[in-house]
Amino acid sequence: MAFGDFVKRHLVDTRPLSVPAYRRLWAGQAVSHLGLAVTFVAVSQQVYELTGSSFWVGMLGLANLIPLVVFGLWGGAVADAVDRRKLLVAGSLVAWASTVLILLQALLGAPNVYALLGTVALGAAGFAVSSSTRGAIIPRLLPPELVPSANALNSLVYSLGAIGGPMLGGVVLVHGGFAAAYAVDAVLFSAGLYAALRLPALAPLGAVSRPGWRSVAEGLRFILTTPVLVMSFVVDIIAMVFALPRALFPELIDLRFGGSLYALSWLVASMAVGAVVGGLFSGWVTRVKRQGLALTFVIAVWGLAVAAAGLSQQLWLVLLFMAVGGAADVVSSVWRQSILQLYAPDEMRGRMQGVFMVVVAGGPRLGDVRAGATASMFGLTTAWVGGGLACAVVVLIVGLSVAAFRTYRAR
Incomplete structure (x- = not known):
């Protein structure tokens, strides 16, 4: 096979970037996501300096989670009833x-932990609405065969931001302080806002339901009566709740690698590094048609990679297996999002993205609780390795037992 053919078949498919509206949206996400990561680092450090308590830093997670759940669901319902461009801008x-x-507040020099939590919650509400709406917009901008490629490009952006954003945040904090970090975010965010403003009008298609909680309930009923969509959420919850070992990272580093902060930072970044590699070599992912079956097996790979990392005694092996897990995770996210965007009719896509937001926000946090609780009862290795193995076994049993999901072909 010629090198050019190899590149075309295996590297990330960039064809969606030939569509100007999507290209602006993607570039806006890439730039603004860096700024979001800078603020995440800065606000966590500022809350800790104000309170001296990890409890209050942890409360930032709650300040994010509640608006993400509420406004993710509500924003998705609104996105099915109004012009999606206007809602994304709002x-x-x-x-x-x-x-x-x-x-x-940083410029005025009058920080207050409650004001910071409230401001973070406001930002999470806006993020939830815009993210749900953006996910519903992409299938309107691109032909169906390019939607999986667009999702691979989006995943690549998020993974790169997860690596580069915190690094940029650390540098800005050291040299400029909190105000400089927040100013960087405010400036970079303008790229995403510009992309939203340049979108064409995106009025609702098909039947329009009045936005509200009754509309949200209609969306949930649609999911629960559609096995393919139910399973796309179930397998993701299995992956995050059973196998995500994030809460165990500090204990693993302390027990096996002497508590090295450098080792911890590498471990935290290892999944994102794997996700970047997986995203760059995602060309083959977009050509898979049996996405339900493939999704089941790739989540099993994720679980097995996590289990292997938990058994490894050398740091480089732990990092390698977690990077493999990160690559599997980014592949699974492409297929899950593509199933959600293309299987549901356009008038339901906003609500589907709202539920997706809730699962994405809630699943990892439930996984943290599971990991911490099982480690306290049964020990680190059992919690880590057992969770990975349980994920692989359960997802294979569940995913292969539902015929509609097992035989699903990409539309």
Whole structure:
């Protein structure tokens, strides 16, 4: 096979970037996601300096989670009833306003932990609405065969941001302080806002339901009566709740590698590094048609990679297996999102993205609770390795037992 053919078949498919509206949206996400990561690092450090308590730093997670759940569901319902371009602009403005407010408190030199938590919650609400809406917009901008490729490109952006954003945040904090970090976010966020403003009008298609909690309930009923969609969420919950070992990272580093902060930082970044590699070599992913079956097996690979990392005694092996897990995770996210965007009719896509937001936000946190609780009862190795193996076994049993999901072919 010629090198050019290899590149075309295996490297990330960039064809969606030939569509100007999607290209602007993707580039806006890439830039603004860096700024979001900078603020995440800065606000965590500022809350800790204000309170001296990890409890209050942990409360930032709650301040994010509640709005993500509530406004993810509500925003998805609204996205099915109004012009999605206008809603994306509105959600982006709310998120941008929260960044400006947090910048002002830093400039005024009057920080307050409750004000910071409230501002973070406001930003999470805007993020939830805009993210749900953006996910529903992509199938309107691209032909169906390019949607999986677009999701691979989106995953690549998030993974790169997960690596580069915290690094940029650390540098800015050291040299410029909190105000400089928040100012970076406010400036970079303008790229995402510009992309939203340049979108064409995206009025609703098909039947329109009045936005509200009754509309949310309709969306949930649609999911629960559609086995393919139910399973796309179930397998993700299995992956995160059973196998995510994030809460065990500090204990593993302490017990096996002498508590090295460098080792911890590498471990934290290892999944994102694997996700970047997986995203770069995702060309084959977009050609898979039996996405339900493939999704089942790739989540089993994720579980086995996590289990192997938990058994490894050398740091490089732990990092390698967690990177493999990160690559498997990014592949699974492409297929899950593609199933969700293409299987549901357009008038349901906003609500589907809202539920997706809730699962993505809640699953990892439930996984943290599971990992911490089982480690306290049965020890680190049992919690880590047992969770990975349980994920692989359970997802194979569940995924292969549902015929509609097992035989699903990409539309």
